[in-house]
Amino acid sequence: DIQMTQSPSSVSASVGDRVSITCRASQGISSLLAWYQQKPGKAPKLLIYAASSLQSGVPSRFSGSGSGTDFILTISSLQPEDFATYFCQQAYSFPVTFGGGTKVEIK
Amino acid sequence: EVQVVESGGGLVTPGGSLRLSCAVSGFSFSHAWMNWVRQAPGKGLEWIGIIKSKSDGGTTAYAAPVKGRFVISRDDSKNTLYLQMNNLQTDDRGIYYCTTYDSYFFDSWGQGMLVTVSS
Numbered sequence: 405d406i407q408m409t410q411s412p413s414s415v416s417a418s419v420g421d422r423v424s425i426t427c428r429a430s431q432g433i434s435s436l437l438a439w440y441q442q443k444p445g446k447a448p449k450l451l452i453y454a455a456s457s458l459q460s461g462v463p464s465r466f467s468g469s470g471s472g473t474d475f476i477l478t479i480s481s482l483q484p485e486d487f488a489t490y491f492c493q494q495a496y497s498f499p500v501t502f503g504g505g506t507k508v509e510i511k
Numbered sequence: 512e513v514q515v516v517e518s519g520g521g522l523v524t525p526g527g528s529l530r531l532s533c534a535v536s537g538f539s540f541s542h543a544w545m546n547w548v549r550q551a552p553g554k555g556l557e558w559i560g561i562i563k564s565k566s567d568g569g570t571t572a573y574a575a576p577v578k579g580r581f582v583i584s585r586d587d588s589k590n591t592l593y594l595q596m597n598n599l600q601t602d603d604r605g606i607y608y609c610t611t612y613d614s615y616f617f618d619s620w621g622q623g624m625l626v627t628v629s630s
Contacts (some may be wrong), residue, residue, distance in 0.1 A: 438616040440556075447608055447620035448556065459618070491556055495615030499574045500546075500558040 406430050406494050410503035416511040421482045425506045427475045427492035436495040439468055439477045442505075443488045451490075452477065482508070513537040513619040517609050520624035523599050531624055533592040533609030538619075541587040542566060544612040547594050550623075551605040559583075561612065562592070576602070596626070604628045 407430035417423050427437065435455040440448035450459045452468035455475055465480045479486055487510055492503040519531040533545070544567070547559040560573040562583045571583050582595040592609055607624045610617040 436615055440617075447623055448617070449620070450616060450618050453614070453616040453618075493556070493616070498561075498572050500561075502556040502558070505555050 405499055406433060406497060406501050408492055408494055408501050408503040410490075410492055410506050412506060413504065414507040414509060416509045417482050418511045419482055419484055421511075423479045423482055423486075423508060425477045425490055425492075425508075427470075427477070427503050429473045429475075429494055429496075432472045433494045433496035435471045437468075437470070437475050438493045438495065439466075440491045440493065441486075441488045442491065448491060479508075513611065515609050515611065515619050515621035517607065517621040517624040520607065520626050522627045522629065524630050525600055525628055527599050527628075528595070528597045529599060529626060530596070531594040531607055531609075531626075533594075533621055535590050535592065535609075535611070538611070540585075540590040545583075545585065545592045546610045546612050546617060547581075547583060547592075548608045548610055548617065548620075549603075549605045549626075550608070551602075554605070559594070559607075599626075599628045601628050 409428045411426050437455045439452040442448040451462050456468045467478050469476050489505045489507045491505050514536045516534045523529050542564050544563050546561045549557050560583045562571045580598045584593045609621040611619040
């Protein structure tokens, strides 16, 4: 199975900050990576797919980059509604696997 | 707009069975590959399994922890996905999500259904 490692596990930031979250795959996964946002009590929401493609309706302050084993989710200017947990997911091979999550908290 | 609505969760004793349903509307269900993903309390996301569309063979694949105990099926006439869970264990407790699957990614999710396994 492909292991997905996210870092940091949590980050404290202020509104307006630039935040970056890293996801590393245990083997190369090309660009078959997605990022999801999950708020408490809610289902995950797809933000980024194919490593860098923005899902329809997602604000442009979210961006993704990377390929192979190393990926980054960047929020260019953190907004109050962005405080949530973020997960990466590899789609290169079954079983599909997720990163452990990164909680973005208010500083 | 795609709508995904799960039902059928609840409390079951260890070793028991439960069937979850997922009603989908707003897109072509019969052509869709569908998945189940779960989340233990306070934990991350865990993929459970997938079912392909009938036109793509209708085959299923499962994660190791549930293989042989869980069965995913679909009724395209009802736009409904099912998850039959047998021999449930305490480690199976959590929120179960039904998701659509578009080009390898989970693009629409249901609200989630709580499954509690306890004696």
